């Protein structure tokens with residue numbers, strides 16, 4: 022393998038407020054290698070890559086591409102030099118088609134957009150790298166996995182030779198991850214340099230050649246993936262002390278009274294299509310109901326309906342005995358129904374508002390936050406300080422816009438707000454997306470604790486390990502329906518679950534029922 | 538070949554934060570640059586720039602008369618700016634303060650014409666209400682279209698400005714024209730009971746208190762109150778507003794109503810306090826200048842009052858320049874334009890940082 026060094030970053034320092042997000046970081050990338058970046062939430066991974074792709078300028082330090090020093094004034098410069106990034110929250114224009122998204126921001130600007138030529142190139146690239154998508158379909162119709170393929174294709178389309186993938190797998194199903202890795206391996210053989218960011222060590226070992234660990238903005242070390250163990254990496258990431266294993270609920274209290282009961286509910290998505298089609302479920306005290314399934318099968322709409330954010334067109338929803346079919350989101354919060362949405366920046370937070378204002382978001386209308394006509398910001402600030410402390414949220418301050426926080430810390434903020442008080446029901450979508458190992462364990466413990474304290478939890482996830490670890494009951498969602506449930510699920514059920522996720526019901530109910 | 542493209546010496550970067558001190562520097566620097574470039578322009582036209590600036594200052598701020606004139610202009614500017622500032626807080630682009638201002642003036646004139654009584658209290662109170670309602674509904678209509686069918690409010694509010702101004706002309710050239718005005722398009726002068734008091738034999742009128750009270754109320758309600766928080770959330774992220782159970786659609790209509798009502802009230806103050814009769818020339822674009830003022834003041838109600846005063850001085854100073862130095866109106870407008878240009882240019886530096894780097898090869 023050629024040892025050509027594609028990128029050489031030296032002494033990179035970047036300071037925000039008084040936080041050194043990157044502190045004298047050295048990082049290099051060779052042709053034909055996958056270089057993984059590891060580190061806790063807020064360690065500075067995204068910042069370093071944002072510098073490499075021209076989004077931020079470093080305060081100090083230099084970047085060399087194949088031995089020549091470069092200065093990027095904008096992402097455009099970086100793209101022109103063959104650096105492509107797929108962000109943690111990748112952004113495509115939903116109303117445009119795949120090929121239009123590609124043509125957008127193309128380095129070689131033509132006045133006439135060439136549809137046929139563009140589509141032909143996309144087809145060629147997607148065949149070559151196994152990234153199948155239809156160039157003519159509009160982006161909003163695509164699943165997250167497909168959108169990500171589009172985002173990668175877009176970079177190839179712009180002739181990237183260096184590809185940065187910022188937590189690409191956190192939103193993918195295991196099958197999709199597998200596919201992505203095949204693509205990555207193929208690109209590697211062709212001499213691409215690939216930076217891979219992930220919190221999942223298993224994946225890091227599977228795909229990468231070298232690993233650089235960041236801690237609080239500094240490089241702890243760069244190692245060959247073959248020479249290092251998971252324990253060693255974990256220790257490098259968090260310092261001594263290591264990661265506590267989570268104590269999975271041994272105490273199995275028997276499930277209690279039903280709290281949230283959905284009867285045959287039907288819900289439409291934003292496009293007016295039926296997304297949840299006659300789902301019945303019961304959330305009980307002291308129980309975690311897991312829902313597996315490929316994303317886009319109506320899980321999001323189901324969660325929103327249960328949280329009072331989406332109109333229930335048919336069927337009934339009860340909170341114990343109260344009919345809450347058409348209750349508002351606010352009523353549901355007041356009843357103690359907490360909701361952790363999948364889309365943290367789009368729904369769960371107001372990115373331009375500060376930490377305190379985001380802490381107040383779901384409680385401001387009641388005392389102690391509300392005092393008559395006003396909001397008692399002193400109280401909110403006090404609470405925020407407490408949440409930051411107890412959830413270990415890394416932020417420059419309470420009055421800082423939350424868009425400044427790292428992805429994982431944003432997620433922690435949502436969790437802190439939703440899980441902090443008066444919870445009867447928790448509806449959690451992908452609660453550990455983008456969290457580091459420690460925070461993931463912490464959140465899982467929190468969910469288990471919520472259950473122990475009598476809470477009813479609905480856990481929607483694509484991470485089967487997580488579902489098996491936490492759920493007392495597991496249901497699979499496919500095309501808006503539940504394909505039956507499994508009690509006390511464990512690894513022996515994986516095959517059955519896989520079949521159900523593909524729409525093949527194994528026990529009479531759900532699935533192939535006639536449409537009325 | 539140098540693969541690293543050009544070595545750049547200038548870096549433009551988005552700022553993540555800015556300190557109060559930096560902000561002050563930027564504003565001072567833009568004012569100084571504006572004055573310098575204006576000086577250059579005046580010099581090229583053969584005018585002594587320092588004399589001209591002296592004139593502007595003298596006309597607007599040096600004596601009681603100047604200050605009073607400046608204050609008289611501050612009133613409508615401040616109220617229209619408070620109006621649009623409220624809408625901007627919710628990221629609703631009310632470009633229609635001008636039309637709402639005109640509707641307010643029309644409504645109170647109609648009230649004087651058709652429901653006249655001797656009691657000043659009754660008259661002024663009813664005019665206040667009528668004008669606010671007129672401006673309010675003029676704005677709320679655009680708000681309703683946005684809330685119900687997602688019609689772009691920039692377009693509707695702008696179009697409704699033209700409708701309001703045409704309505705104004707229809708009445709002053711038509712049935713409301715004063716028969717004794719020798720054919721000039723104006724209504725009869727308002728009777729005594731329909732006038733807001735003016736102070737110290739100047740044109741500063743009680744509308745000043747309207748502006749101050751509205752600013753205070755907005756500061757309390759929007760900056761400190763629960764509702765203000767709600768509209769900021771709705772404006773910044775409507776999906777998060779749903780998540781928090783905030784009724785954004787209803788708030789859009791309400792915000793547009795209140796915004797229009799403040800502008801309408803400004804129209805009433807301008808009629809009852811200053812002109813005391815309706816004539817087409819009273820709407821000179823305060824509603825548009827208000828957009829700039831609100832923006833420069835970062836939507837803060839008290840800052841809006843100060844920035845409005847500054848703009849009032851700019852306008853009065855410009856008038857004085859026309860009179861005292863016989864400069865054509867267009868010159869004055871170019872000068873004002875330059876000042877604006879640099880102030881808005883300074884905005885760029887509030888959100889971007891430019892640094893020069895000198896590197897040895």
Ligand SMILES: Nc1ncnc2c1ncn2[C@@H]1O[C@H](COP(=O)(O)OP(=O)(O)OP(=O)(O)O)[C@@H](O)[C@H]1O
Nearest residue numbers: 037042062063064065066067068425426427428429
């Ligand atoms: N634009 C910004 N303004 C201010 N602070 C920032 C900004 N971007 C990042 N930071 C801070 O820099 C630190 C590093 O953030 P970064 O996003 O690089 O972390 P990360 O390693 O990608 O974490 P995660 O795993 O959570 O995504 C964090 O403390 C964050 O708050």
Ligand SMILES: [Mg+2]
Nearest residue numbers: 067109427428
């Ligand atoms: Mg990150």
